[in-house]
């Protein structure tokens with residue numbers, strides 16, 4: 001028994017309409033990296049939220065270091081040296097790094113021996129020591145709101161370490177990171193394991209599991225399917241087990257059949273709020289039946305290009321033509337009606353209404369048109385049956401069908417909902433920004449097939465992705481964006497992923 005630092009036995013957790021964890025048992029050994037793999041909505045976050053004391057299970061028992069525990073809040077879990085970095089971070093934006101890290105357990109001192117005050121100097125010193133020990137560089141006096149996600153994540157990790165956590169739960173930590181940052185994080189996880197910590201890692205990326213994990217538990221629709229030794233199991237087997245069928249890693253692509261130019265962007269420049277030019281005189285065009293992919297490290301202007309085309313921001317100069325017609329002056333809705341669909345990066349902020357139900361979200365683009373509305377009267381049965389069709393077609397999984405509140409759905413299934421809605425608009429141009437972020441491999445395979453099917457139909461596609469594999473799999477033409485400019489635009493078949501990677505780093509010429 002002592003071998004296991006964490007045991008969750010026969011855990012069952014129900015939400016209205018769904019069994020999120022169905023009699024799941026996992027046993028984690030001291031100082032191993034234990035991965036959790038499973039489709040979107042399989043119950044991974046729920047299981048770890050139970051271990052961290054955020055939910056109480058309906059059934060089952062938890063043992064930590066051989067002792068039975070019952071957690072009523074995350075404070076109880078923290079007291080047992082368990083820490084968690086959540087899928088969506090939980091830092092206080094207008095506090096400093098140090099204030100966030102010590103929040104709730106601030107080191108105290110007494111002025112004149114009586115008046116208690118927070119000893120921020122001691123805190124800063126302790127944080128510096130920790131950050132040196134693990135190579136997690138932060139500046140304790142920086143404000144969270146000024147920091148990029150990768151640094152925020154470091155703060156979350158330091159916060160766990162400061163609380164002396166030695167069982168560390170990471171819920172999809174790499175989904176928000178660039179490839180370089182992922183490398184770095186995996187190294188740190190390895191360091192932590194070597195220093196005796198136990199790590200539970202949720203990820204959709206099997207290559208990360210291969211690289212770092214010792215064992216891997218696979219969940220499928222709430223149930224535990226298997227616990228595997230990572231070294232002796234192939235990636236293909238893991239993928240198949242998790243999805244419950246054979247998975248193809250690379251989508252099958254027909255040779256391109258280009259049609260007329262659909263999108264033409266000329267001399268586009270965009271300035272940010274500080275008047276700094278973030279897109280610099282960019283020109284490119286996309287034909288019908290072509291997937292034009294913008295590759296680049298996050299923050300090189302790709303988001304601004306998409307926003308300028310869709311009308312979310314006003315460019316400083318340049319023209320944008322859709323099927324020969326200048327759309328630069330049109331409103332967002334007019335552009336949509338001219339034939340543009342958009343899958344934005346920030347799905348919760350701009351893509352969906354979290355307080356609406358699934359059917360309402362699926363019909364956002366349609367509800368005011370016939371046959372869904374007649375002279376401003378909504379036809380609910382039409383709307384509901386349309387939503388039902390999309391749910392089946394795109395395999396959107398939720399607890400209560402069309403009446404599920406978006407907020408309660410798993411991250412990946414929220415993403416599928418936007419993609420379904422936008423593809424079904426039958427647009428001339430579809431812009432996909434990070435379309436598969438946070439999706440399981442079965443869902444990625446499915447979305448890639450959908451993107452290719454649209455290409456076959458002659459739709460022009462702008463794909464913006466940080467995933468080099470995704471770009472190499474799908475693109476007909478690749479534009480590598482660096483510092484607001486295209487360093488290179490070329491036919492995808494003439495470049496290797498190594499070439500693209502070099503341009504992404506700003507290396508010109510080979």
Ligand SMILES: Nc1ncnc2c1ncn2[C@@H]1O[C@H](COP(=O)(O)OP(=O)(O)OP(=O)(O)O)[C@@H](O)[C@H]1O
Nearest residue numbers: 015020040041042043044045046408409410411412
């Ligand atoms: N607070 C909640 N209320 C209602 N249903 C919930 C709640 N949290 C999760 N669920 C449901 O439980 C199921 C499991 O969700 P969970 O978030 O654990 O999935 P996951 O494996 O983490 O998925 P993803 O990979 O998409 O993050 C989903 O069907 C989800 O809709």
Ligand SMILES: [Mg+2]
Nearest residue numbers: 044045087411
């Ligand atoms: Mg999750």
